[in-house]
Amino acid sequence: MSDLAAVLGPPDPLVRNVLKRHDTLLARELDPNTNPQLERLLPDASRVVVQPLFADGIGIGAVVMEHPGKSLRIERRIVTMLGQFSSHVALALRNAGLLExxxxxxxxxxxxxVANRRLFEYTLSRELHRADRNDDCVTLVMVDVDHFKSFNDTYGHQAGDHALHAVAQALVEICREFDTVARYGGEEFAVILPGCSTKQSWAAAERLREAVWKVNVQTHITASAGISTFPNNARTRRRSSGAPMKPFTRAKPPAGTALRNHDAEVRPPRRRWGRTYAPPSITCRPCGETRPR
Incomplete structure (x- = not known):
């Protein structure tokens, strides 16, 4: 209901009137200047019946319909029937809102x-099935806030909670609408990036770490990141969904704004992240070849 109200805007005066009076109203016609929303729903309608919807004593909307015939009067049995119908509609809408x-x-x-562990696991499994079915890729980035225990000891747990909330919102803002940001546990966050290849994952993870660094709660916060891409790092859905932390754990770097994935390592910058940052080199583990990013 709130999403619909946000799209349609405030209710028309006719709807507000029936909600205020708790009674059914019959209008000869709809004036587009006075009741523009109702006129768009029922263009050129006449003899319009408006019945309020109440659930637990709270007005949640109205049922609007066009009454056939020429007279402006409406039979009592029709009003009673419409009231019973509206009661069922209001209860159904209320239950749907509570369920949501x-x-x-x-x-x-x-x-x-952000999403919790339960939604993260469901979303990861769904995206892995989708990627496997469509011969596509999906990247999982695990973001770990550096030295969070020391932060809590220095500034207090309340500041730590505020920092985690700020980090989560920073990750959400930098992500696409169809990406999923979840709190994996403690100070660790998981970001699911559908359609993100191994090559693209490096830049995506760097953007996520940069967004974390811009969070300023008492001090700048840094983060380490681990990357795993399906199907490059996990060629079966079971391996990816069954152990989402495994690639991150195997390649997790020491705290200090480093970035690693299942197969390669990014050396941490020499200077502080965000000031004089220079793109590091990438060392491939299998061949030992070093190349600039």
Whole structure:
């Protein structure tokens, strides 16, 4: 209901009137200047019946329909029937809204507002199936906030909670609409990037780490990142979904704004991230070849 209200805007005066009066109204016609939304829904309508919708004493909308016939009067039995119908509609809408709220709470991390572990695992499995079916790729980036325990000890747990929330929102803002940012646990975040290849994953992970560095809660926050791309680093759905942390754990760098993936390592910059940062070189583990990014 809130999403629909955001699209349509505030209700027309006729709807506000029936909600205020808690009673059915019959209008001869709809004035496009006074009630533009209703006129768009029922263009050139006449003898319009407006019935309010109430659930738990709260007005949530109205049922609007065109009444056949020429008289402006409406039979009592029709009003009664419309009232019963509206009660069922209001209850159904209320239950649907409550179900949506419960589902949102079940899939959202309460501290950061991003997806929780449950939604992360479901989304990862779905994206891996999609990538396997369409011969596509999907990248998983694990982002670990550096020295978070020391941050908590220095600035307090309340500042730590605020920092985690700020980091999560920074990751969400830098991601695409169809990417998924989730809190994996503690100070670790998981970012699912559908359609992101191994080559593209380096730049994507760098953008994520740069977004974290721009978070300033008491001090600048840095993060380390691990990358795993399907099907390059995991050629089966079971391997990817069954152990999403394995590539990150195997290649996880020491804290200090380093970046690694399943097959390659990015050497950390010599100077502080974000000031005089120079793109590091990449050392491929199998052949030992070093090349600039």
């Amino acid at each position: 709220q419960v589902q949102h709470l079940a899939e959202t991390d309460p501290l950061t507002g």
